[in-house]
Amino acid sequence: MPTTVSGRVLAPGTATAEAIVLDQPLSLWGGLDPATGVVIEPRHPQRGASVAGRVLVMAEARGSSSSSSVLAEAARAGAAPAAIVLGTPDLILAVGAAVADELYQVQIPILVLEVADLGRFRTGDRVTISQDGAVSIG
Amino acid sequence: MTLALDEHERSMLAGDRGEGAALAARLVVRAAEALDAERLIPITRAHVDSCLYHGEATIDFVRRLVDGGARVAVPTTLNVGTLDLLHPELWHGSREVAERGKVLMDAYRSLGCRPTFTCAPYQLADARPAFGEQVAWAESNAIAFCNAVIGARTERYGDFTDIACAVLGRVPDAGLHRDDARRATVALRIGSDVPERLRSSDALYPPLGIVLGRRAGSRVVAITGLPPHQPEDRLKSVAAAAASSGAVAMFHVVGSTPEAPTLEAALGGYEPEELDVIGLRELRQARDALTSAEVAVPGTPIGAVSLGTPHASLTELREIATLLHRDRAAEGVELLVSTGRDVLAQAEADGTAGRLRNAGAELLVDTCSYLGPVLRPTPLPTMTESAKWAWYAPANIGAQVIFGSREECVRSAIDGRVWRDPAVWGEA
Numbered sequence: 371m372p373t374t375v376s377g378r379v380l381a382p383g384t385a386t387a388e389a390i391v392l393d394q395p396l397s398l399w400g401g402l403d404p405a406t407g408v409v410i411e412p413r414h415p416q417r418g419a420s421v422a423g424r425v426l427v428m429a430e431a432r433g434s435s436s437s438s439s440v441l442a443e444a445a446r447a448g449a450a451p452a453a454i455v456l457g458t459p460d461l462i463l464a465v466g467a468a469v470a471d472e473l474y475q476v477q478i479p480i481l482v483l484e485v486a487d488l489g490r491f492r493t494g495d496r497v498t499i500s501q502d503g504a505v506s507i508g
Numbered sequence: 509m510t511l512a513l514d515e516h517e518r519s520m521l522a523g524d525r526g527e528g529a530a531l532a533a534r535l536v537v538r539a540a541e542a543l544d545a546e547r548l549i550p551i552t553r554a555h556v557d558s559c560l561y562h563g564e565a566t567i568d569f570v571r572r573l574v575d576g577g578a579r580v581a582v583p584t585t586l587n588v589g590t591l592d593l594l595h596p597e598l599w600h601g602s603r604e605v606a607e608r609g610k611v612l613m614d615a616y617r618s619l620g621c622r623p624t625f626t627c628a629p630y631q632l633a634d635a636r637p638a639f640g641e642q643v644a645w646a647e648s649n650a651i652a653f654c655n656a657v658i659g660a661r662t663e664r665y666g667d668f669t670d671i672a673c674a675v676l677g678r679v680p681d682a683g684l685h686r687d688d689a690r691r692a693t694v695a696l697r698i699g700s701d702v703p704e705r706l707r708s709s710d711a712l713y714p715p716l717g718i719v720l721g722r723r724a725g726s727r728v729v730a731i732t733g734l735p736p737h738q739p740e741d742r743l744k745s746v747a748a749a750a751a752s753s754g755a756v757a758m759f760h761v762v763g764s765t766p767e768a769p770t771l772e773a774a775l776g777g778y779e780p781e782e783l784d785v786i787g788l789r790e791l792r793q794a795r796d797a798l799t800s801a802e803v804a805v806p807g808t809p810i811g812a813v814s815l816g817t818p819h820a821s822l823t824e825l826r827e828i829a830t831l832l833h834r835d836r837a838a839e840g841v842e843l844l845v846s847t848g849r850d851v852l853a854q855a856e857a858d859g860t861a862g863r864l865r866n867a868g869a870e871l872l873v874d875t876c877s878y879l880g881p882v883l884r885p886t887p888l889p890t891m892t893e894s895a896k897w898a899w900y901a902p903a904n905i906g907a908q909v910i911f912g913s914r915e916e917c918v919r920s921a922i923d924g925r926v927w928r929d930p931a932v933w934g935e936a
Contacts, residue, residue: 380542395725395755400900404563412800412902430726430755435557435646435666442668443563458726462666464542465535469668472531473568 372498372506375487379503380459381467383477387452389495389507390421392428398444398463399436407449425497426451429488431460441466445476453479453499457488481505511540512547520676528576532675539669545680553637554580554674555629555654557587557646558667559616560879561609569668570615573675578619581677585624585635587647588819589613592874592882593625594849601881613874619671625874626848628744628819630658639766642685644673648751649744649818649896655758657743659766661685664757684758689728690767691776692760696723698733699787703934706788707734711913711932713742714895715795717749719786722794726755730774731786736763741821748818749895792933798898798911801889806928810910811886813837813921814877814901816846817894824914825855829863831918837868838924842884849873878904891926893917 393415396402401411407422422444431437441463444450450470454463459482467478479499490507491497498506513521521533540548558566590609592598599606617623622635629635629645630653637643637660645654645662646669654660663683665673673679683689698707698716706712720729738761750756760768768774801808815828828845837843845864847855852873855861861871877883878901883890889908892898893916901907910926919927930936 381538399562400903410903435648435651435664435670436560436562437666438669439558439560439562439566439667442565442569446563446565446568459542459544461539461542461669462664465539465666465669465672468535468538469565469569472534473565473572 372508373490374504374506375483375490377455377481377483377503377505379481380464381478381480382501383453383479384499384501385425385453385479386498387423387425389427389491389493389497390419390424391491391493392416392426395428395430397431397437398440402440402444404440404443405447405449407444421451422449423452425453425455425499427455427488427491429457429485431456431463435462438462438466438469441478442469442473445470445474445478450476450478455481455483455488455491457483457485511537511545517548517676517678526577528573528578529675531572531576532578532672535668535672536676536678536680540680540682543663543680543682545682547681548678549642549681549685550677551582551642551644551673551679553582553635553643554584554670555587555645555647555650556584556616556621556670556674558671559586559589559613561590561605561612567608567612570612573671574615574618578675580620580674582674583635584621584674585629585632586616586621588627588875588879589625590875590880592872594873598870598872598882600884624848624850626819626850627876628821628848630654631821631848632850642679644670644679646670649748651757652747652751652759653744655684656747656760656765657740664755690758691778692728692730692774693780694724694727694729694782695771695775695780696729696731697785698731699785701788702791706932706934709932710742712791713745714749714893715791715798717746718753718794718798718895719790720746720759721750721752721754721756724750724754724756724759728758730760730762730768730771732762732771734761734764738764741824744818745895752896752899795911798895799909800902801908801910804889804910804926806926808926809888809924810841810891810920810926811888812842812844812883812890813917814844814883814890814892814897815914815917817876817878817897819851820845820847822851822854825860825864827914828918829860831915832867835867835922837921841921841924843869843921844872844877844883845869846872846876881905891917891920
């Protein structure tokens with residue numbers, strides 16, 4: 371049976387995709403190649419993994435304020451995550467998603483969940499996100 | 509919570525001032541909703557990071573603003589761009605990226621932004637906010653410096669939001685704009701095993717910033733146990749490092765930063781949720797982790813030295829010139845110092861720039877040497893005194909980094925090989 375949780379919507383949209391759960395926070399700028407969606411941060415445990423077309427789950431975003439541009443550029447290149455699920459709100463990613471929508475009509479839903487609910491996601495889980503912030507896992 | 513807008517904001521949103529202003533207003537509203545703000549508040553200044561090229565999306569965005577007739581509503585400085593517009597010969601990358609980078613930098617000027625092209629706007633006397641001023645600053649090191657060291661107030665703004673706030677002249681009334689979010693909830697004391705000499709040396713501060721970022725995440729930390737009245741350049745290196753290894757936008761150094769005359773003041777009268785010590789071992793580990801080159805022992809040949817990330821202040825440029833004294837960078841070693849064009853003008857006027865060039869240094873402005881191909885290709889490691897450079901350069905430009913103090917970097921540039929002063933860290 372799928373688990374259903376609910377989150378606060380920072381950027382609206384719907385998605386159905388596989389989850390990728392990051393063990394450590396990632397700065398998209400310097401940490402993600404927007405052309406491919408691959409994690410390139412050398413110290414990151416999931417270096418080499420792709421977030422393109424997947425539901426990116428991480429406790430928090432980290433680092434540079436250029437991450438909004440990287441998210442919009444990844445959307446332009448068709449390599450953005452299908453959705454982003456966070457444990458803490460992040461306006462840099464929220465605005466990056468808003469610009470992706472304004473410029474390219476690409477919706478990247480961003481949700482903030484209770485930290486306890488983040489623990490329910492496993493890499494590879496099938497995740498469905500609805501417009502109202504409901505998330506079904508598995 | 510719902511966001512209440514005043515007449516001016518509603519009229520911008522409705523497109524009364526053009527489609528560019530309406531786009532800016534929509535993005536500020538989105539930011540306000542993400543921050544759960546109830547209203548927007550006016551700002552006096554902005555610092556915009558969106559002028560750095562990250563692909564065509566960055567140009568597509570600014571074109572919308574320019575074509576929509578947008579102009580900044582407050583004095584606005586610009587962060588680094590892709591290119592050194594004053595010394596274009598230092599660019600070794602593709603002509604196409606250089607051209608796109610310049611298009612973007614020019615587009616932001618045409619919105620009314622001042623072409624400062626520096627990541628250290630706090631070094632510009634006429635652009636620096638006063639204590640308590642509400643501003644919209646982007647660029648992670650500048651955000652942390654603005655809040656912690658100046659005591660002016662900005663949230664952690666990023667690309668697009670920065671220029672949107674500058675055009676609207678408003679920010680969400682949330683986060684670090686308000687008193688609550690600025691007080692420390694964590695107190696970290698420098699351990700008694702950290703030698704007195706290290707506490708008084710510039711060498712401590714970049715690794716301390718890395719530890720601060722790791723320990724803090726996005727919480728506000730107060731650091732105690734450092735000599736009072738720390739120079740701004742040291743606090744700059746703490747801010748830059750902490751904003752690289754963590755999401756630090758505010759911190760206190762008790763006795764040095766304006767909202768922390770005492771630990772009690774930094775904590776705002778509350779008990780800290782965490783009280784801990786930063787010991788010598790953790791600091792040494794943070795320092796060592798900044799070196800990515802496989803071999804970094806004294807005597808290891810180096811190919812380049814990159815100083816000035818964030819942009820070197822006039823004081824730092826003078827220190828580097830003094831350390832070089834009558835020596836020169838060794839044959840085959842590129843010594844590159846990054847600074848802002850306005851600080852460079854001051855260094856030209858007082859002779860510092862001439863002394864640096866005579867010693868073989870190249871002076872880079874408007875950009876940073878870890879953003880693109882500026883350093884000449886070398887199979888040998890590059891040495892830096894900047895934790896932020898060490899953090900980002902391996903992924904960005906493929907550099908093998910050896911981290912050292914400013915003095916170690918300059919002496920190594922002269923020798924062409926790694927030179928160490930182990931006494932500073934109590935390792936002699």
